[in-house]
Amino acid sequence: MYKNMFFLFLLLSVVVATKASSDTLIEKQRNLGVLTENAGLKLPVGFAAIVAIENAGRARHLAVTPQGKVYIKSGKLINGKSVLAFKQEDASGKLAITQSFDRIAGTGIAIKNGYLYTSSNEEVFRYKLNSNGDVEDTAKAQRIITGLINRRQHESKSIALDNAGNIYVNIGAYSNSCQEKDRAKGSKGIMPCPVLDSAGGIWCFKADKENQTYGDGFRYATGLRNVMGLDWNTQTNSLFVMQHGRDQLYQSWPEYFDTTSGAELPSECMYELHKGSNCGWPYIYYNHLLHKKMLAPEYGGDGKKEGSNEFQDPVVAFPGHMAPNALLFYTGNQFPSRYKNGAFIAFHGSWNRSPLPQAGYFVAFVPFKNGKPSGDWEVFADGFAGKPIINSTRSAEHRPCGLAQGPDGSLYVSDDSKGTIYKITYTGK
Amino acid sequence: MKSIVIISSITVLLLSFKQPKKPQSKIDSSPQASINRGVAVYRKECMSCHQADGGGVPHLNPPLSENTDVLGDKKKIISIVLKGMEDRIPLDGEYYSNSMASHAHLSNLEIADVLTYIRASFGNKASAVTPAEVALVRGGKKK
Numbered sequence: 001m002y003k004n005m006f007f008l009f010l011l012l013s014v015v016v017a018t019k020a021s022s023d024t025l026i027e028k029q030r031n032l033g034v035l036t037e038n039a040g041l042k043l044p045v046g047f048a049a050i051v052a053i054e055n056a057g058r059a060r061h062l063a064v065t066p067q068g069k070v071y072i073k074s075g076k077l078i079n080g081k082s083v084l085a086f087k088q089e090d091a092s093g094k095l096a097i098t099q100s101f102d103r104i105a106g107t108g109i110a111i112k113n114g115y116l117y118t119s120s121n122e123e124v125f126r127y128k129l130n131s132n133g134d135v136e137d138t139a140k141a142q143r144i145i146t147g148l149i150n151r152r153q154h155e156s157k158s159i160a161l162d163n164a165g166n167i168y169v170n171i172g173a174y175s176n177s178c179q180e181k182d183r184a185k186g187s188k189g190i191m192p193c194p195v196l197d198s199a200g201g202i203w204c205f206k207a208d209k210e211n212q213t214y215g216d217g218f219r220y221a222t223g224l225r226n227v228m229g230l231d232w233n234t235q236t237n238s239l240f241v242m243q244h245g246r247d248q249l250y251q252s253w254p255e256y257f258d259t260t261s262g263a264e265l266p267s268e269c270m271y272e273l274h275k276g277s278n279c280g281w282p283y284i285y286y287n288h289l290l291h292k293k294m295l296a297p298e299y300g301g302d303g304k305k306e307g308s309n310e311f312q313d314p315v316v317a318f319p320g321h322m323a324p325n326a327l328l329f330y331t332g333n334q335f336p337s338r339y340k341n342g343a344f345i346a347f348h349g350s351w352n353r354s355p356l357p358q359a360g361y362f363v364a365f366v367p368f369k370n371g372k373p374s375g376d377w378e379v380f381a382d383g384f385a386g387k388p389i390i391n392s393t394r395s396a397e398h399r400p401c402g403l404a405q406g407p408d409g410s411l412y413v414s415d416d417s418k419g420t421i422y423k424i425t426y427t428g429k
Numbered sequence: 430m431k432s433i434v435i436i437s438s439i440t441v442l443l444l445s446f447k448q449p450k451k452p453q454s455k456i457d458s459s460p461q462a463s464i465n466r467g468v469a470v471y472r473k474e475c476m477s478c479h480q481a482d483g484g485g486v487p488h489l490n491p492p493l494s495e496n497t498d499v500l501g502d503k504k505k506i507i508s509i510v511l512k513g514m515e516d517r518i519p520l521d522g523e524y525y526s527n528s529m530a531s532h533a534h535l536s537n538l539e540i541a542d543v544l545t546y547i548r549a550s551f552g553n554k555a556s557a558v559t560p561a562e563v564a565l566v567r568g569g570k571k572k
Contacts, residue, residue, distance in 0.1 A: 075488070152517040153526050176527075182515070184530035251477050351486040354477050394484035394492070417487070 039422055040398075042382040046336070046428050049381065052095045052412065053421035056084055059414040060107040061158065061326060061402035062421065063116070065133030068407050070095055073102075073109035073118055075416060082106060083118055085135065086421075093410075093423050101127075101138035107228070108159035108169075109402075112207065117167065119157040121150040124169060124205075144206075145169060147213040149199050153182075154226035160239065162232045167207040168239055169217075172226035173200035177246045177298050178282035185252050189298030193282050196222055200281055202230070202241065202273060221277035223311060228348075229327035229403075235341050236371035239273045240315070242324035242345055246285060247352045249297070256303040263353035264289065268324050269314035270343070270366070280311030288317035316343075316373055321350035322360030325401045329368070332409025335426045342367045344380060346400035346413060351393040361385040361396050363403070363413055381424060384415060456538065460545060460557040467546025470539050474532060475547075483551030491525045494551035503544070503558050507566040510540050537563040 038049035053059075057074035064070050070086040078084065083102040086095035108119030115126045116135060124145040127135045144167065148157060154172025161167050176183050178193035193200070198214065201224050205217035220239070229242035250262020257265070266285030271277065284293045284307030293311055295301030318324070326346035330339050342365055349361035365380040366373050386397030402414035411424040456462075478490040485492035493499050498520060499506050513531040517524065532540070537560040544563075548555035 152515075153528065155526060181513075181530060182528045184513075185534070187530075248477065351480065351489065352477060354481060355472070392480035392482040392484050393486045394480065395482065 038424075040383055040386065041422065041424075043424065044380065046426055047381075047424055048427045048429075049422050049424045050093050051420055052093055052423040053086060054419065056414070056419035056421055057082075058105075058416045059402065059419045059421060060156070060416050061109045062404045062412055062414045063109045063111045064404045064406045064412060065111055065116075065129060066407050067133030069098070069133035070404070070406075070412065070421070071109055071111070071116055072402075072414060072421065073106055074419075075107060076105050077103070082120075083109070083116075093425075095421070099135060099138060101135065102141065107156035110159050110161055110167075112161040115207075117144070117159055117161065117207075119159050119169070121155040121157060122146070122148050124157065124159060124167065126207075143211055144209065145212050145217070148203075149174065151199075154199075154244070156226075156228060158228050158230055160230045160232050161207055162239070163234070163237075165207050167205050168220060168230060168232075169203050169205065170224075170227040170230060170241075171199045171201060171203055172244075173281065175282070176248060177225075177252075177296060179252075179298050183248060183252065185254075187252070187298070189282055189296060191299065195282075200224060202227060202239070204275075220275055221271075221273040221279065223277075223279040223281045223283075224271070225281040228323075228325040229345060231327045231329050231343075233272075233329050233341075233371065234331065235329070235368075236272065238371075240327060240329070240343070241271050241273060242327045243269050243271065243279065243281070244323055245269065245320055246282065246296070247321070249285075249303075251352075253297040253303075256297055256301070259355055261303065263320060263356045265320050266294075267314065267317035267320060268322050268347075269318075270316040270324075270327070270345070271312060272315050272371075277312055278310065279314075280307060283307065284311055286314055286317050288319070291317075316366050316377060318345075318347075318364070318377060319359060321352045321358075323348035323350060326403040328403040328405060328411075330405060330409075330411070332405055334409025335411075338367055339365065341369075341371075343373075344403055344411065345377075346403050348399050348401055348416075349385065349390065349393065349396050354391065358390040358393060358396075361390065361399060363400055363411075381413065381422075458559070460549070463542045463545040463557055464549055466538075467542035467544070470535070470543035471546055474535065475543065478527065478529070483547065485525070486527075488523070489525060489527045490529075491520050491523075492551075493547050494553055495521070497521055499547060500553060500555045503556075503562055504566055506544060507540065507558065507563050510535070510544065511563075511567055533567070537561075537567065 057078040058076045062072045081100040082105045085099035089096040104120040106120040110117045125141040151174035158170040179187040181187040201222035204220040226244040227241040245266040250257040267288035293307035295305040295307045325348040328344045345364045347360035350358045363381040366377045367375045384398040398415035399417045401416040404412040413422040483493040514529040540563045541560045544558040
């Protein structure tokens with residue numbers, strides 16, 4: 001009896017100790033289910049991965065046509081080109097290059113209604129696709145949007161399209177937290193934040209009209225620092241985004257935060273947007289440990305004062321700094337049914353968690369039911385970094401950056417560090 | 430009367446304590462001592478962006494090894510630490526997106542120490558930086 005009690009106590013103290021540590025949330029998710037090795041990745045049982053493409057430049061986002069052609073947008077030019085097109089080579093799943101074009105590097109790429117959309121850090125173009133899923137004329141790009149702000153920080157223009165002829169573009173804030181002096185210790189926030197008139201939000205434009213700029217579109221949602229991952233959810237018929245939360249809570253405000261809270265906060269948030277949504281950057285940040293919006297220290301916060309309720313709550317909140325670079329709602333039939341309509345998120349991996357180890361460098365999954373999360377988030381594909389602990393960002397071998405779903409329901413993941421494209425399939429074995 | 434004597438003697442005592450203190454003379458100015466002090470400054474002020482290995486963050490924060498600004502004319506890197514860096518200019522053929530804030534709140538000695546440490550670490554083998562060199566770039570003002 002006493003022995004049992006002792007064991008119970010031991011078990012309890014282990015549970016408590018596990019809860020107390022800030023990084024254990026990630027560890028806990030990681031240990032769900034047995035993991036298997038595939039192309040260096042750890043996946044849930046029944047899944048397999050192969051390297052479909054290697055050395056595809058700084059492979060940022062990618063898109064797959066209904067015919068299975070894979071298009072990658074590179075953040076740097078490869079032989080003068082930034083878009084690489086691939087087709088299935090053989091039954092192995094390996095892909096072979098077929099086309100390369102587009103002379104401006106960038107991040108965004110999407111396929112909709114027979115067009116391939118690509119973005120530079122200032123503009124959006126589109127190319128007509130033929131019935132094979134190939135670009136008809138690679139020299140013939142239609143400029144859809146132009147003149148978007150590109151001021152060094154958060155310059156990537158991620159894109160997504162709805163089913164009503166609209167294109168949504170992220171215009172990231174050219175600032176960390178709208179301070180008088182960007183990233184300076186103790187520098188106050190500017191009130192109101194002037195960045196928000198032309199950045200720090202999602203802008204909506206027509207998908208088929210040429211040469212649109214700010215005046216032709218409208219600010220669909222604001223208070224979003226930088227959105228790398230966004231996707232149109234066809235079940236809810238609404239836009240979901242993953243925000244990159246602000247950096248340097250501890251470094252800028254050591255009087256209110258310590259190295260642990262500065263690493264864990266602010267949460268990386270998923271939001272469901274509607275026209276007019278305001279997610280609160282730079283005035284608030286989210287604390288997933290308290291489940292509360294908090295007043296940003298630049299605007300009078302101290303790590304304890306709550307933020308205004310005028311701002312939207314996130315749908316899902318992840319630990320800080322993991323850098324969600326892509327979001328994809330899975331609509332395929334290949335994966336088991338629990339994955340259907342759920343969200344995959346590619347976490348590029350952090351840099352602002354030191355002196356604690358960095359985190360992220362994995363693809364996470366959130367199950368959804370009726371357009372709302374139906375369970376906790378979990379690590380889906382891990383091992384991209386190539387080593388268990390990353391103290392310095394550059395030592396991560398691969399960094400997940402883009403996600404795309406193939407016509408057969410396979411999941412493609414791009415890595416912008418080495419240009420590796422992974423194809424993940426469900427084998428049931 | 431008594432109290433005036435006490436107060437003045439305390440003042441004299443305090444002044445006499447202050448007088449012989451010359452902080453500069455107590456500091457070991459050898460490069461190795463400077464490096465040792467620089468590690469602490471690096472961890473507190475630089476590591477979060479430039480990382481534990483000095484490798485920076487690809488496309489965001491520049492690496493400190495094989496970095497022309499770090500290894501070249503000392504005035505350049507001292508000036509970057511003092512003034513920060515906001516301009517979008519390529520460094521060794523690569524653009525870095527994040528801005529760096531001014532670190533003028535650090536003393537000349539702290540800046541000299543951390544730069545001496547950086548210039549002798551992460552594979553770098555460049556000469557030490559002295560507080561006098563930092564003072565010169567700061568504009569002669571001692572801190």
